Amino acid sequence: MRRTDITGDDGVWTGVSVEVRSPGRPGLCLFAAERRLLLTQESRPVLLAEVDADHCGVEFRRTDAYRSVVPPLRADTARNLAGRPDRWAHRLLPYLLDTPGGPLHEGRWLLSAESPLLRGKEGSGPWGEYLDSLLVEGHPDGYVDWFVHNGSWEVLPLRPMPAADDGRVKAYRKQAREGTLPPVLLWWVSGLDCSLILDGHARLAAAIAESVAPSMLQLIRTAPEDEVAEGTERAVRGYEEELARFAELRAHHGALIPDGAALAGPPLARRLRDLDTGRRPTWAWPLEGGAAEWRAPADQVAREATDGSRPAG
Numbered sequence: 035m036r037r038t039d040i041t042g043d044d045g046v047w048t049g050v051s052v053e054v055r056s057p058g059r060p061g062l063c064l065f066a067a068e069r070r071l072l073l074t075q076e077s078r079p080v081l082l083a084e085v086d087a088d089h090c091g092v093e094f095r096r097t098d099a100y101r102s103v104v105p106p107l108r109a110d111t112a113r114n115l116a117g118r119p120d121r122w123a124h125r126l127l128p129y130l131l132d133t134p135g136g137p138l139h140e141g142r143w144l145l146s147a148e149s150p151l152l153r154g155k156e157g158s159g160p161w162g163e164y165l166d167s168l169l170v171e172g173h174p175d176g177y178v179d180w181f182v183h184n185g186s187w188e189v190l191p192l193r194p195m196p197a198a199d200d201g202r203v204k205a206y207r208k209q210a211r212e213g214t215l216p217p218v219l220l221w222w223v224s225g226l227d228c229s230l231i232l233d234g235h236a237r238l239a240a241a242i243a244e245s246v247a248p249s250m251l252q253l254i255r256t257a258p259e260d261e262v263a264e265g266t267e268r269a270v271r272g273y274e275e276e277l278a279r280f281a282e283l284r285a286h287h288g289a290l291i292p293d294g295a296a297l298a299g300p301p302l303a304r305r306l307r308d309l310d311t312g313r314r315p316t317w318a319w320p321l322e323g324g325a326a327e328w329r330a331p332a333d334q335v336a337r338e339a340t341d342g343s344r345p346a347g
Contacts, residue, residue, distance in 0.1 A: 047120040049146030054138050061135040066318035070328040071225050075135045091179045100192040103133040104233040107216050116214040119147040142256045149250040162245030188228040198243040206240035217249035224315040254313040265309045273302040
């Protein structure tokens with residue numbers, strides 16, 4: 035396992051990239067059959083979803099089986115790491131890697147502080163209203179509308195959001211006022227085109243109640259190593275060709291022609307960074323038995339919702 039810190043053009047930390055070499059299915063695993071999706075955690079059904087035939091959104095049914103991949107965070111830890119998303123990312127990454135019910139599988143991943151959810155806030159009113167508008171409603175059933183918030187900007191909790199007067203939320207509201215609220219951990223899932231809350235339901239509820247901007251760390255799958263190597267080779271070759279072209283122009287026209295490195299360097303840096311950080315579709319394993327196999331846990335969840343029972347775990 036290899037970690038690499040990623041910085042922006044301004045040198046500010048934006049995320050940590052990690053290469054996972056762990057063959058096999060993850061504990062928090064997405065299965066697919068036709069237009070149907072099933073998310074399980076250590077074989078327990080967590081979320082069942084069916085994409086509309088017209089691809090305008092996805093209907094879902096959520097169970098109460100999800101268990102957070104992160105243990106409760108201590109207040110003193112929150113104070114020590116306040117304002118340091120880089121340190122939080124390195125603190126939380128081992129839980130994603132080592133927890134049996136986590137989503138990581140073989141490949142390259144990015145845990146990033148640059149969530150598009152926060153960038154979309156400009157001009158949209160108070161933080162509390164904006165964050166609340168991102169939440170997908172409904173329990174156990176609901177609908178993810180792909181035409182809301184211009185796509186990919188909705189947040190689907192994996193369990194019901196706690197109320198503002200919940201005991202945990204009250205404690206986090208104090209941290210929100212103090213500026214020490216730990217980040218909300220999200221996982222962008224392409225098949226749902228939204229972000230799932232892996233950890234931080236109560237923290238997000240606290241940020242909404244206090245109408246403050248929460249820190250967010252978003253997990254995405256990125257390009258595999260061979261694709262990055264091939265893309266890097268192409269980008270560097272293009273850069274060298276530009277340098278040669280500018281050198282030839284300067285030989286004929288002198289100082290009238292700008293320096294090639296000054297013009298071609300920044301685009302090269304952006305392309306290399308995009309190779310490292312650009313998100314890729316979420317892997318989904320084929321659901322053996324297809325749609326019929328998907329209906330079995332769906333029917334089970336429906337029965338449990340009717341008789342009040344709950345899945346184990």
